[in-house]
Amino acid sequence: MPEKNNDCRKVVDIDLTNSRVEIKKIPEDLKFKGGRNLTSKCISEEVNPNVHPLDEGNIFYIAPGLLSGTPCPNSGRCSMGAKSPLTGGIKEANTGGTIGTYLAKLGIALIKIKGKSKKENVILVEGSDSANNMKVSLYYVKNIVGKKTYDATEILQSKFGSNTSIVTIGPAGENCYLASCLCITDIDGKPTRQAGRGGLGAVMGSKGIKALVVKNPKKTNVCYADKSKFMENVKELVDMLKKSNITSKGLPDYGTNATMDIINNYGGLPTRNFSSGTFEGVDKIGGEALRKTILKRGANPTHPCMPGCIIKCSNTYKNKKGEEITGGFEYECIWALGANCGIDDLDYIAHMNRLCDELGLDCIEIGDTIAVIMESGYIGFGDKKGAVKLLNEIEKGSPIGKIVASGCVAAGKAFGVKRIPQVRGQGMPAYDPRVIKGIGTTYATSPMGADHTAGFTVSYEVLEIGKSVDSFKPEGKVALSRQFQQSTVFVDSAGLCNFVTFATLGDKRGLRPAVKMINFKYGLKLKEEDLYKMGDEVLEMEKKFNERCGMSKYASDVPDFMRKEKLDTHDSVYDVGKEELAEF
């Protein structure tokens, strides 16, 4: 319960159909909500579950976290939400970059984008010294239409200034392709960060909007109930992040791609469309290989994805000539476009990653899709030239390009492939559910569809941070995943980077400093257990929305082939009980 009414944030309501913008005080029922908690509540209450996701009746929401814009480390994550064209259900996709911080500094809790624009294709948000003179305007910028994201971003920076955060879609989003994402500028002003999953690029595209531009305000509008106590807890969390080997050493040095070596050794690295648990090419594309290549070519292996990040697990990548060709070149995309397609050439994978970022495509979904097409024999596993050609076809808008850009379920249907690694229509990330059954359970039960970030049980199952759980036993996996999903809702709502939990899980202080920061910012008296309650509430809300979209509780399962086909590394199948999953 709030001690005093201390939430000074604003809601920006944009009605594109009538080119109208309204800036309001945050309404009572949304106060003290942020990030996913805010987007999921609004979707549940305001979006018609039966609406076609590309219809103007769908609403696109952007909400920085409760702690975004503050000195809390790693708190600048931003949630984007809508009814998903890919899953047909609720979606929150979470991104780093500058957007969360800038919006929060402007005092914005939420942007709602409704209707469909007749002409304007850019939304500009700016404000100088206080939330009261914040201005939101709609523009038509001719020369960004159809442009890839790097070009579009540059054009917008030259028009609106470089001290801006830009959220843009690529040709994929403009064409309403289901695998399209949103590309967000990083601290260098490059669109290397993605709100990747669920086809949200198509939602923005269906509204006629190519980009959102947010100017970094000179002054911050973030207010605090008790700033000095807030700052004490900032120190606490910084201390925890510095103490953890993973967040202070492993991630900064090797980035997320260190995971590839670990998961490969564990036998859970999905290879060639989830047909094996190890990839023989890992020494060419894994964490060690990547670090070596980056250092050799003078790129940066230790790059923050957002302002205030002290982990710096991201990177930049240069080609053989020393030209920077991509950034945010991380485990999921290297796995998806690499091991899962049988491709062991880092430069090719980096080129494909750049193409995905340029076209505005979710590289996980695209990697899953290319692998499914490879399984059909249309091109072979490991055919890196063929894979690049498929990506180029997307830009051309050819029929094969349209199939690739529609995601792995659509590709499976077109090509008659029945081994489709997906839940709720969304392709699976880089952990095989047959070997790491907790994360498989997260894939199965998350209202978002197959999503490793929704409840990263790998922390206990493989990384053994703070606790060790047998990843092979089906027993207890629903409870384990639930616990992780609950705390993830909190993390996603606070605007914290998921990797903060690598430090908090191994420290007896846990997430308490984060909870306290929320208390001292908003004048609340939340206890640590309240975050689990919040998690449950939001998950329940999301599940109900999905039910109204037409999904029954039995949609919560991995594809049947993973229950029948043993993974080679451990001769194991996914065997968590169906009824147990349904009752999640």
Place this chain on the structure above:
Amino acid sequence: MPEKNNDCRKVVDIDLTNSRVEIKKIPEDLKFKGGRNLTSKCISEEVNPNVHPLDEGNIFYIAPGLLSGTPCPNSGRCSMGAKSPLTGGIKEANTGGTIGTYLAKLGIALIKIKGKSKKENVILVEGSDSANNMKVSLYYVKNIVGKKTYDATEILQSKFGSNTSIVTIGPAGENCYLASCLCITDIDGKPTRQAGRGGLGAVMGSKGIKALVVKNPKKTNVCYADKSKFMENVKELVDMLKKSNITSKGLPDYGTNATMDIINNYGGLPTRNFSSGTFEGVDKIGGEALRKTILKRGANPTHPCMPGCIIKCSNTYKNKKGEEITGGFEYECIWALGANCGIDDLDYIAHMNRLCDELGLDCIEIGDTIAVIMESGYIGFGDKKGAVKLLNEIEKGSPIGKIVASGCVAAGKAFGVKRIPQVRGQGMPAYDPRVIKGIGTTYATSPMGADHTAGFTVSYEVLEIGKSVDSFKPEGKVALSRQFQQSTVFVDSAGLCNFVTFATLGDKRGLRPAVKMINFKYGLKLKEEDLYKMGDEVLEMEKKFNERCGMSKYASDVPDFMRKEKLDTHDSVYDVGKEELAEF
């Protein structure tokens, strides 16, 4: 309750994986069940709801009706069922032709096709004089692989004799395309009859089976509890069919395509992807036009679709040169490939219908799909040459062909079209839900997906047979559709043609003669009200299976655009309450 155990039928159990066939007495719990009642019960109990429909774990069922093979008029319909690749839920597709009659004469209640064949691609069923010496064998026939259905049928007839019924798939089914159907020979031995909906061709294709060949036995194995009383009721039903103007005059003279003129006048003819309720080209492709063209060219306007049919609503169609190019050229396909695509050229539509039959494609789904692609602007509405080219691409297996053959939902995703007339992934037939709200309610609530045959309320709403119901009022439509769906389950289980109800609805004897025939054949004491109970039981079973496939009760709705976009003819939207639909 059965008076005596009088069900002498057999079950043929085919295990393709191990090339094994077992012929068994019908088990107790399946006795006195036929057609859809039998296929839906078996799917519910034997098919894993989570199985990929193209996996060998799916089971393909064929069941003639309870009255098939008897002298009961119009009783030779045959149900085919499986988990549908198109809807992801339960499917029964119903066909005329010779198959139901021949199977029933052989004493077969049910064929179960399990597993996946390693080499054999043809199932042959034969028997000379009694069910006891019935034989089922598996063959590999080389020269039918990849063949279109007319050619494949001819080859099989030359190999196994012409006094056979053949169920075959075309290249579409062999390639596991979602819009593929099963093609069944008519009384002339041509594959003009389809078990069209839900992609069942792909299920047979996924099992490696190209065709089922059933020899017409010399003697019948149909047995009766009381044949003379049975025959009295045969007379009764014949009398009713002769008395009804529709079944004795309208349908024989004009065929089903008379409906086009009626529905067009009513303002409910879906035109150009459901964007209008009337088509200006109806005088070129409607019932009058078709009859005139058929007669002028010396084709047959009054053709039975199965043995024992006394309505004869089907036809044959010749081109300008007098060559027979298609048969079973009926309302749904002429609407789908004609009005719905803005095409008003009967010869082109007939050519497209032949192509669909040759490739083994559901022409309703294909018409819906081409119209969706037309809406994207890839080709224009009315572009008949473009439409034929799209069909030809399916045979080539090109990416655009794969998209077309995947159905309207997949095409909508690939082309970013959001007005998709479908329920549960299956394209809508030839009645607009906004003007004829009862049939819209059937589309929304039938466990089969959008399907006019699942509960043809048009009989009351437009044709006013026996009763007149206001088609525009949303009130009472759920109850109306339920009543029709219940009796349809009975009709589909008895093996009766749906058009029999045009006679029974307008006659106070109703379906009683049919119920009595079942009683006197099987030694039962069913009352007329029992058929509604049976209907409810089967619908409940089907809904439960769908729920386990991942569909919630809220999947029972028409697409949202039909609730928002007024149909031009009557300025009306579909407005039956969502909760009412969900509680069906």
